[in-house]
Amino acid sequence: STELTLAAVDLGASSGRVMAARVGPERLDLHEVHRFPNRPVRTAGTLHWDVLALHAGILDGLRAAGRDLGRLDGVGIDSWAVDHGLLDADGALLGNPVHYRDARHETAVPTVHAVVPPEELYRVNGLQHLPFNTVFQLAAARGTAQFAAARTALLVPDLLAYWLTGAVGAEVTNASTTGLLDATTREWSGELVDRLGLDRGLFPPLRQPGERLGELREDVLAETGLTGPVPVVAVGSHDTASAVAGVPAATEKFAYVSCGTWSLVGVELEKPVLTEAGRAAGFTNELGVDGTVRYLRNVMGLWLLQESQRTWAAAGLTADLPYLLAAAARVPAFTTLVDPDDARFLPPGDMPARIAAACTESGQAPPRSQAETVRCIIDSLALAYRRSVRRAADLSGRDVEVVHLVGGGARNTLLCQLTADACGLPVLAGPVEAAALGNVLVQARGLGVLSGGLPELRALLRRTQDAQLYLPTPGSASAWDAAEERIRPGS
Ligand code: ADP
Numbered sequence: 007s008t009e010l011t012l013a014a015v016d017l018g019a020s021s022g023r024v025m026a027a028r029v030g031p032e033r034l035d036l037h038e039v040h041r042f043p044n045r046p047v048r049t050a051g052t053l054h055w056d057v058l059a060l061h062a063g064i065l066d067g068l069r070a071a072g073r074d075l076g077r078l079d080g081v082g083i084d085s086w087a088v089d090h091g092l093l094d095a096d097g098a099l100l101g102n103p104v105h106y107r108d109a110r111h112e113t114a115v116p117t118v119h120a121v122v123p124p125e126e127l128y129r130v131n132g133l134q135h136l137p138f139n140t141v142f143q144l145a146a147a148r149g150t151a152q153f154a155a156a157r158t159a160l161l162v163p164d165l166l167a168y169w170l171t172g173a174v175g176a177e178v179t180n181a182s183t184t185g186l187l188d189a190t191t192r193e194w195s196g197e198l199v200d201r202l203g204l205d206r207g208l209f210p211p212l213r214q215p216g217e218r219l220g221e222l223r224e225d226v227l228a229e230t231g232l233t234g235p236v237p238v239v240a241v242g243s244h245d246t247a248s249a250v251a252g253v254p255a256a257t258e259k260f261a262y263v264s265c266g267t268w269s270l271v272g273v274e275l276e277k278p279v280l281t282e283a284g285r286a287a288g289f290t291n292e293l294g295v296d297g298t299v300r301y302l303r304n305v306m307g308l309w310l311l312q313e314s315q316r317t318w319a320a321a322g323l324t325a326d327l328p329y330l331l332a333a334a335a336r337v338p339a340f341t342t343l344v345d346p347d348d349a350r351f352l353p354p355g356d357m358p359a360r361i362a363a364a365c366t367e368s369g370q371a372p373p374r375s376q377a378e379t380v381r382c383i384i385d386s387l388a389l390a391y392r393r394s395v396r397r398a399a400d401l402s403g404r405d406v407e408v409v410h411l412v413g414g415g416a417r418n419t420l421l422c423q424l425t426a427d428a429c430g431l432p433v434l435a436g437p438v439e440a441a442a443l444g445n446v447l448v449q450a451r452g453l454g455v456l457s458g459g460l461p462e463l464r465a466l467l468r469r470t471q472d473a474q475l476y477l478p479t480p481g482s483a484s485a486w487d488a489a490e491e492r493i494r495p496g497s
């Protein structure tokens with residue numbers, strides 16, 4: 007047949023969703039069949055992911071997809087990066103995966119850097135230093151009884167695919183976020199693994215996006231009411247890799263902002279850039295679909311807004327997003343600015359209070375209302391996007407003529423317009439579900455109904471998905487130049 011019915015499981019830090027798609031050479035229809043909250047749980051002082059709830063959400067979603075569409079020809083899974091579960095010798099999960107926002111990971115940073123200094127680590131793995139990169143998480147776990155019993159480490163989408171199929175492997179785009187993959191050879195760095203005193207056997211063989219990794223197990227078919235065989239296809243299992251594949255770019259000269267809980271801001275390259283200047287500027291070389299490199303920076307993202315909303319709701323204040331954004335749009339621009347990447351914003355907590363403290367410390371009067379706090383967040387994010395887009399272009403030599411903003415943030419019209427103004431470039435906003443679209447495109451090609459490379463897949467996106475154009479407001483440039491002078495990140 008020339009069309010397939012596919013399910014994309016896309017797990018973000020704030021919610022998980024199962025999307026169903028009909029895909030063929032001239033068709034790409036995607037709709038949501040199930041969405042469920044992804045709520046971290048703190049037990050005995052450690053922040054965890056509720057991975058069984060995620061598995062249950064996936065089963066509910068597959069059941070709903072089967073009911074809606076009658077059958078499934080393929081399933082692909084992507085999720086946030088770096089976090090993992092440990093399996094014992096029987097293949098049983100040892101404890102719940104620890105959340106990347108848990109404070110324990112960073113305690114191991116000095117331990118790792120004492121063995122492999124940061125400059126050297128970057129020359130091998132090309133990763134932006136984030137205190138929760140898997141390499142630090144594993145170092146923090148070493149010495150525990152749980153770690154001693156571990157025989158296999160599986161990143162979250164690989165763990166969930168294992169539960170669906172029984173097949174063990176490490177999809178390469180997400181493996182590139184561990185810090186243990188060699189950015190040049192694109193293989194596990196056995197040398198790094200040895201030097202850090204880890205067991206090479208923990209890391210399963212790599213698999214590439216598009217490979218068929220297994221089939222839904224009999225018990226999964228029974229629970230979901232699906233008729234087998236249903237292949238599970240490896241996709242860009244790092245959600246950001248799928249989202250970048252899902253950018254409807256018409257040229258190479260684009261930057262992207264994958265805008266959800268995090269904002270991942272950068273360009274797509276053929277080869278990594280492993281320079282010291284790039285390391286100092288916080289740029290990462292993560293792997294993308296089809297051997298591409300995602301040269302990007304993690305900007306703290308809409309997390310700042312999500313946590314502010316959570317804080318306000320707990321205090322009985324309004325947390326309604328359309329209301330807050332409309333109020334923020336009426337606040338004068340640049341009333342206050344913060345560096346969104348300030349490490350104080352990483353852990354869960356009272357974000358409005360932290361923003362106020364950051365303003366006070368930098369000599370600014372803190373926001374006086376919810377609207378001013380939201381405006382501070384949006385202005386500060388747009389400024390961080392500008393800085394990251396320009397730095398990515400400078401450091402990589404890639405020309406940028408347009409910024410594609412995808413993910414839930416594409417619904418935020420204020421943020422989209424301010425991003426166009428800040429960058430001085432046209433912004434094309436959407437699709438909101440770029441990650442799920444990238445996921446199904448790679449599945450469809452792997453299963454043989456689409457062909458070509460990323461340009462052909464993106465052409466199908468342009469023919470079938472809407473994007474909203476935002477042009478820079480004439481005369482806005484000098485105000486952003488001045489704003490940039492006010493905030494010095496990285497202090
Ligand atoms: P993740 O995949 O990290 O869970 P999403 O891509 O789903 O994140 O994006 C979630 C974010 O999208 C929310 O935190 C919110 O700020 C933004 N968003 C969602 N819907 C809207 C909306 N209607 N208006 C403005 N912003 C929205």
Ligand code: LRH
Pocket residue numbers: 018019085086087088106244245246266267268270304
């Ligand atoms: C976005 C994301 C990002 C990672 C972070 C942990 O969901 O995958 O690319 O850095 O989560």
